Amino acid sequence: MVHQIVTLVGSLRKESFSLKIANALARLAPATLRLEVITPAGISFFNQDLEANPPADWLTFREKLQASNGVLFVTPEYNRSIPGVLKNAIDVGSRPYGKSSFNGKPVGIVSNSPGPLGGVSAAKHLQNILPGICGPILQQPEIYLNGVGDAFDEKGELLKESLKTVLQQYINAFAAHIEKHNK
Numbered sequence: 001m002v003h004q005i006v007t008l009v010g011s012l013r014k015e016s017f018s019l020k021i022a023n024a025l026a027r028l029a030p031a032t033l034r035l036e037v038i039t040p041a042g043i044s045f046f047n048q049d050l051e052a053n054p055p056a057d058w059l060t061f062r063e064k065l066q067a068s069n070g071v072l073f074v075t076p077e078y079n080r081s082i083p084g085v086l087k088n089a090i091d092v093g094s095r096p097y098g099k100s101s102f103n104g105k106p107v108g109i110v111s112n113s114p115g116p117l118g119g120v121s122a123a124k125h126l127q128n129i130l131p132g133i134c135g136p137i138l139q140q141p142e143i144y145l146n147g148v149g150d151a152f153d154e155k156g157e158l159l160k161e162s163l164k165t166v167l168q169q170y171i172n173a174f175a176a177h178i179e180k181h182n183k
């Protein structure tokens with residue numbers, strides 16, 4: 001069986017390193033996984049007043065999560081946390097109360113930065129935010145990718161062999177995590 005994974009990128013930037021990493025992971029994924037890479041573009045600001053008649057974009061996003069076998073977050077760090085657009089998407093997916101569309105879904109977290117710390121604070125914040133609304137989060141291996149600024153060519157192809165090795169190890173472990181929690 002092929003498991004469908006919503007791969008949610010925490011950046012709207014056209015040349016986003018997070019997007020390129022998500023696409024690289026999709027290419028490296030074993031045959032048991034299909035990664036659908038999406039961004040929070042087009043997800044309306046969360047406003048609880050709208051819950052009585054939710055915007056179509058909320059419903060589409062929620063249905064995509066519900067139909068998936070797991071969720072993979074690939075995010076940069078903004079001011080030592082996750083970007084607001086990603087938090088908004090999580091808030092939309094987590095509601096209505098008690099009906100989180102992430103409910104029970106096994107999750108993975110990949111942070112990155114062109115800087116030296118690999119977005120570790122963003123990853124740690126996700127580990128605070130998610131447990132109440134999703135399924136088990138892959139704990140090992142941890143992955144905080146630093147120095148990603150020169151990892152890709154102008155076509156978005158991964159150049160750095162060391163990064164490729166780490167991404168391959170991670171996506172293999174994530175595939176096992178997905179198998180385990182989709183029995």
Ligand SMILES: Cc1cc2nc3c(=O)[nH]c(=O)nc-3n(C[C@H](O)[C@H](O)[C@H](O)COP(=O)(O)O)c2cc1C
Nearest residue numbers: 011013016017018019076077078079080113114115
């Ligand atoms: C508002 C803002 C805040 C940022 N804060 C951090 C930070 O706390 N830590 C970090 O490593 N990089 C930080 N950066 C730099 C980002 O890592 C860099 O812009 C990165 O390319 C963004 O991810 P993306 O390429 O996926 O769009 C920040 C960038 C912006 C625009």
